[in-house]
Amino acid sequence: MSQRTPLNAVNRRAFMQRAAALGISVAGLETLLAACGGGGGNGGGDIRWTNWANTGEIQRFKDFTANYNKTHNANVTYNFIPSANNNYFTKIQTELNGNAGPDVFYVGDGDIGKLVANQSIVELTDLLNSDKSKSKEADFQAGLWGAAKTLSGKIYGVPVDCNPLVLWYNKKVLEDAGITTMPADLFEQGKWTREAFDDMIQRIKAKKKYGYVMESSSTAYWAWCTVNGGKVYDKDGYGDLIVQDDLKAMDALNWLTQRVREKVVVYAGSLPKGQGSDLAFISGQTGFIAVGRWNLPTFKLSKGLRYDCVPYPSPTGKIAPAPVALAYMVINKKTKLLDKAFDFLTNFVSKDGQHFRLQGNGNAVPSLSSKELDPLVTEGNDPEHAHYLLDARAAGYALFPAEANTPGLTDDIKTALDPVWLQGKDIKTTLADFASKANPRIKQAMERIK
DSSP states (O other): OOOOOOHHHHHHHHHHHHHHHTTOOHHHHHHHHHHTSOSTTOSOEEEEEEEEOOHHHHHHHHHHHHHHHHHOOOSEEEEEEEEOSTTHHHHHHHHHHTTOOOSEEEEETTTHHHHHHTTOBOOOHHHHTSTTOSSOGGGBOGGGOGGGBOTTOOBOOEEEEEEEOEEEEEHHHHHHTTOOSOHHHHHHTTOOOHHHHHHHHHHHHHTTSEEEEEOSSHHHHHHHHHHTTOOSBSGGGTSOBOGGGOHHHHHHHHHHHHHHHTTSEEEGGGSOTTOOHHHHHHTTSEEEEEEOGGGHHHHHHSTTOOEEEEOOOOTTSSOOOOBEEEEEEEEBTTOSOHHHHHHHHHHHSSHHHHHHHHTTTOSSBOSBOOTTTTHHHHGGGSSTTTHHHHHHHHHOBOSOHHHHTSTTHHHHHHHHHHHHHHHOOOHHHHHHHHHHHHHHHHHHHHHHOO
């Protein structure tokens, strides 16, 4: 489908062609255009916004943008530019460096620290707490800010929604292993402990199936540390990597390592090429996987699949802190229309905005604490215990700021621990060696962000 070319784009092109004919340089043209662009963010023009989106999501974002243009009588046209997930952030960085970045855009929880450090996005603290904001800082779940908030409390991005990690289980696989009391039932009884989970995955393994497929990511490992009462980073996530010295965290990782060696827990990085945890789950090859709500639309379409979710097991049998996957909406610091850009952002993440985007087969959980929004997650009782996603959100936490703010650290953790899962290397020795190299990098990164 062809898209309308904005009038101001035509005018700009014609102006540049005429000016170039007079011998004015491109650099001079850009300076002149910037000077004529109008200050304060109150003039007319276009706002471009972008995010990564799969095919099923794109139409919803187009609809939101069209509705916003229709209902907000601003002298501005808002344009949604969808982008593929592959190389999304690299593309954004290239555009920002070339002064061609979108006005408003998504950034992942592991990338926002880079934009805070190079000062390419707007600090939103005052705007969020002003009358211009549809929702205040305190309206969002406290654990969701992650690297979008600095240690001093400055905010640079707002959670658009979220995806708490919980365990999803294939009921048939569990039943075939002779399990009659489902995990959610044990959780309701306060008996959902690591020992109960261990018993289940051992019984599933005895039936020649995977007990649990563990993703190849740092959050997949740290989840088991925090739900068992351990710490991963110092200073509430803003300091050194200390997991290697925390007794509770190491107890959980030692247990996990042993189960991987016994092939009761299967490391996703060892699965055949092209097979992920979701496919193993849908095909009945594994009892448990840990994902957010993003897989729910696929589960619904899988004929005959019977599934449910439950929080990670904990020593108390009650819910404990586990990771939450997030994206943040940010504003390009070079936008000429700051007020209009923020108005779009605050409406997008508001109660009405999240309701518009998440209603009917949504694949995420609201980031706002709201009784009006919570039913979007539990509607239809799919899965039966969908409310655990809300509980996990309340107890959960975003990617640790120390990790998110240190370039390449998340990938380096995966690389460093691959020999533990694949070759049987000692987990404590590996982590201690890694921390000795990582902590100076963390200190340096955190110094850049105050």
